Amino acid sequence: MIRTVFWKDDTVVMIDQKALPYEERHLVCRRYEEVIAAIKDLSIRGAPAIGVATAMGIALGTLHLSPVSGGEMKAAFNRICHEFSQARPTARNLFWAVERMRRCFDETFASGAQTVKKVLVAEAIRICEEDIAINRQMGIHGRLVIKDGDHILTHCNAGALATAGYGTALGVIRAAREEGKTLHVYMDETRPILQGARLTAWELVKENIPATLITDSMAGFLMKQGKIALVIVGADRIAANGDVANKIGTYSLAVLAKENHIPFYVAAPLSTIDMGIKDGDGIPIEERNGEEVLTFHGVRTAPEGVMVYNPAFDVTPNHYITAIITEAGVAVRPYEETIARLIDKNCQGSGES
């Protein structure tokens, strides 16, 4: 099984996704700043994976603190949390992880620095383990939407590499396969960073799941030709009303799916849902360096003098989404109600308030 990020001997180890599919190598982060750098430069990406890396990075940073007072400890911890919060703006799980680690810190703060450090490391490891369990649970709920023989379209990478392991959208696909269903995956290459071509293809080939690569512009034509039974993608942040921020191009797929009467599913853990944001308009959309669009593998594609626009995500309004698959169950319209119900159920189930 692919383990995207894990804790080992007081370091945070992650698959270096920038090197895929050419080379399978690990990054070993010994300082929390290295974890932040890995999040920023996309060595690790995908909202749930960023969440796990953030939790582990905060634990790592706290582990190396040598405060002389409780106040100093708290200030240093806050600084680390703040730095992580600045790493990337859209992925909800990053902020969710900061909040959870902060809560953990606050709850154990009175027990002293050594306890805090131990508890935070344990919490980060727990978040990682939970993420895989959550993905498997999502798979159990989601696999019902896949029929034997289906051709499925996915975008970007919402696989093991976007999580601690197993995956959200690809987790659902894996779960359907584990049930014995035969299926075939079409994946968009996902310019500019090519997560589809580089990462999703790598995962699917590794597991012998039949997979066909297309450019982003081909997805609509496939749908029109009747070649796609369903679309399933991940999410970077979901508003309380079910509007979904995900990799740029997701909105277009959702519109094309609707036009062609194809169900469009989003698979994401509850930690991707931001109940503090009413609708998609409130979700901050990261704009990345234009060089990503202007170049490929360091080779310039366009002439000097051209301008560039490079939003990393877009927002898909809830009415295009057939269902949102979470670990607590499947939400359908009206999402305001069904999402709130799932979160409620989950809090009661886990004993959280």
Added chain:
Amino acid sequence: MIRTVFWKDDTVVMIDQKALPYEERHLVCRRYEEVIAAIKDLSIRGAPAIGVATAMGIALGTLHLSPVSGGEMKAAFNRICHEFSQARPTARNLFWAVERMRRCFDETFASGAQTVKKVLVAEAIRICEEDIAINRQMGIHGRLVIKDGDHILTHCNAGALATAGYGTALGVIRAAREEGKTLHVYMDETRPILQGARLTAWELVKENIPATLITDSMAGFLMKQGKIALVIVGADRIAANGDVANKIGTYSLAVLAKENHIPFYVAAPLSTIDMGIKDGDGIPIEERNGEEVLTFHGVRTAPEGVMVYNPAFDVTPNHYITAIITEAGVAVRPYEETIARLIDKNCQGSGES
């Protein structure tokens, strides 16, 4: 002015579009087989440019024939025409050019080989000159759809480089600019061959038309954000009912434009219209080598073992198209009637039957 393809000293000269935007160099074809190779390997592309190159290539091939009899001449000419017909399957203008050169050959055949050769060269040069005039005429009709200050989205390259010069979709944009309108063009990079990033950007930068490059997956989000006033693209083949085959991704743009209440225009000469094909289902769609998708500037993007699908074009049903801009005027729904009327008018105007 950019001259994409022209006749010079019994050679066919063309801008080598594979070298753009890095280098501006010309290919000089001394044998008709070199013209076919240039069409096949996309050194020249765009339906009208392919049409002109085909006419010139047939003239070039005929010029070098040394037949001992009229029958031999005819057989050799047919062979050349047949070879051009096999070069690429979708661009209507290729077949239109073959038919026109064939008609010219048949009309002058009785006058002997030397006359035939002279007349065919003259006809090919005329087709080239006409193409530019047609584009300018298209611009005069089409510029009315562009308002001062508009942000326009285009896909692939339907510019000077897709024609003998001036362009179809970019011709309309040029004409609006020549009228004094300020405007801004967003262009999709157009994977896999990047005609948008390499060619359209090159043309627009060259003429100081404000231009912003995006990946294909960003177009929908731009439309949703209200950043696009209209979409205008070219065409590779148009069926009698107005269904349009154009660069892969066009269909998606048309659906997204409709969903966002944005007008969607196609600019193409009447020679792109195939009255022999009732609707888009009859248009042959070229599938190209998967390597185009699997690589980016020669660098492999996806792991070994992944399958690939690479249709070069898609078909946009007529009901997504606001208007088709031609040199004879602008066709709107119902296209069956308006297209037939424009072709009729054009035949009467030019004295053709």
